[in-house]
Amino acid sequence: MTNLSPLPAIMLEPLVRTALLEDLGRAGDLTTDAIVPKDSHARTVLSARQAGTVAGLDLAVLAFQLIDQNVEMTINHADGSEIAQGDIIASVSGPARAILTAERTALNFLCHLSGIATATASVVAAIRGHGAKIVCTRKTTPGLRAVEKYAVRAGGGCNHRFGLDDAILIKDNHIAIAGGIRPAVERARAGAGHLVKIEVEVDTLAQLEEAMAFAPDAVLLDNMSAEQLRQAVAMVAGRAITEASGRITPATAPAIAATGVDLISIGWLTHSAPILDIGLDFSELDGPD
Template sequence: MNLSPLPAIMLEPLVRAALLEDLGRAGDLTTDAIVPKNHHATTVLSARQKGIVAGLDLGMLAFRLIDQNVDMTVERQDGSEVAQGEIIATVSGPARAILTAERTALNFLSHLSGIATATASIVNAIREYKAKVVCTRKTTPGLRAVEKYAVRAGGGSNHRFGLDDAILIKDNHIAIAGGIRPAIKRARASAGHLVKIEVEVDTLTQLEEALTLAPDAILLDNMSVDELRHAVAMVAGRAITEASGRITLDMAAQIAATRVDLISIGWLTHSAPILDIGLDYRGS
C-alpha cells in the first residue's frame, strides 16, 4: 500500500493536547512515585485481536514528547494487517516516559487502527466491484485529518475534508433555495472552475431533475438497492454516483453490485470500535 504519512507538524498539536489533558496540574503521580528516575524499560505494542494498524506516528510522538530518548522499532507499518498476539512495535527507553505516555499513545493507536480495520472490512466485502469506500465529515472534532488518514490506511478513500473543498447541496439547501434547479444554478454561478458540485437526492424524480443541470456527482441518499440500480442506469456515467445512508457491512456488497461509484459510510469514523492493542513490559 502506498500510504503517505501525515506531516509531524499536523500531528504534534493533537498529541501535545492529549498529553497535557492527561498530565493535568501535577504530572504522573503514580509513575513518579513507583518507578526509579533512571530506570530503563523495554516494552512491546501488541495486537490483542486481528486488524489493520494505523496511528503509529502519533504513538511515537506521545512517547517522544515526554522524553526524546524513547525509541520505537516498528515491526508492522500503518496499513499492515496484524494477527492476534502479533507485535506491532518495540518501545524502549526511560521507563517513566513510556508509562506516562502509554495511555495517550494507545488511545490514538487503538482508535485509528479500529477505523482502519472497519474500513478494510467493507473494502474486502466489495472487492469484486468497482465501488470505492469513502468516509464523511462525521468525524471527532479536532481529529478529522487523522481519522481520514486511518480510512486510507484501511484501503478506503476520502470524501471532502471540510466545507471549503467542494460544494455538496443537501436537503436543507434545496428546501431553502426552493428546489434542486435553483440550488444547482446558484452553486454553479458561485463555484470556481476547480470546485466540483454534488447534489443529494432521495427520489428518482429528484434525480431526473438534477441530471438536467449536469452536476459532477450525485449523492443517492437512503435509497433501496432496486432504486440504486435504477438510479445508476439513469445517470449512465454522466456523473459520479454515491450511495449513502446507514450502510452496514452486511449490505455493502448488494449496494456495490448496483454499480455505484462510491459508498460513503459515516460510522467508519464516528462509531468504529477500537482495535484492542496493549503495551506489555518485557524487561529493563
C-alpha cells in the same frame, strides 16, 4: 497499503501535545513519578490483542518522544498492515517513566485509529470484485478529522471532502431553503470557482432526473434500495459520479456495490468504529545505568 503516505509531523504534533497536556494536568504523572526510579529503563512491546489493521503509529511515537526523546520505537507492522491476534506491532524502549506516562495517550490514538482502519478494511473486503470505492464522511471527532480520514486510507478506503471548503454538496436542507434543486444548483454554480465540483443529494428517482438536467459533477443517492440504485446508475449513464449513502454495513455493502455505483459513503467508519484492542506489555525492566 504500500502506497499509504504518512501525515507530516507538523500536523500530528499539536494533537498529541494537547492530549498529553490534558492527561498531565497541573502536576504531571503523580503515580509514575512516585513509584518508578528516575533512572530506570524499560523494554516493552505493543501487542495486538485481536486481529485487525494498524493505523496511528506515528502519533504513538510522538506521544513517547514528546515526553522523552530518548524513547525509541521499532516498528514491525507499519500503518496499513493486517495483523493477527498476538502479533508484536512495535517495540518501545527507553526511560521507564516516559513510557508509562505516555502509554495511555499513545494507545488512545493507536487503538482508535486502528479501529477505524479495521472497520474500513472489513467493508473494502466485502465489496472486493466490484468497482465501487468505500469513502468516509465529515462525521468525525472534532479536532481529529485529518487523522481519522488518514486511518480510513490505511484501511484501504478513500476520503470524501475534508470540510465545507472542499466542494459544494447540496443537501436536502439547502434545496428546501433555496426553493428547489434548480435554484440551488444555479446559485452554487454562480458562486463556485472553476475547480470546485458540485454534488447534489437526492432521495428519489424523480429528484435525480431533475438534478441531472443541471449537469452536476456527482449525485448522492441517499437511502435508496438496491433496485433504486440500479435504476439511478442507468439514468445517470456515466454523466456524473454516483454515490450511495445511508446505513450501509459490511453485510449490505456487496449488494449496493453490485448496482454499479461509483462510491459508497459510510459515516460510522469514523464516528462509531470500535477500537482495535492493543496493549503495551513490559518485557524487561532495567535498573539505573
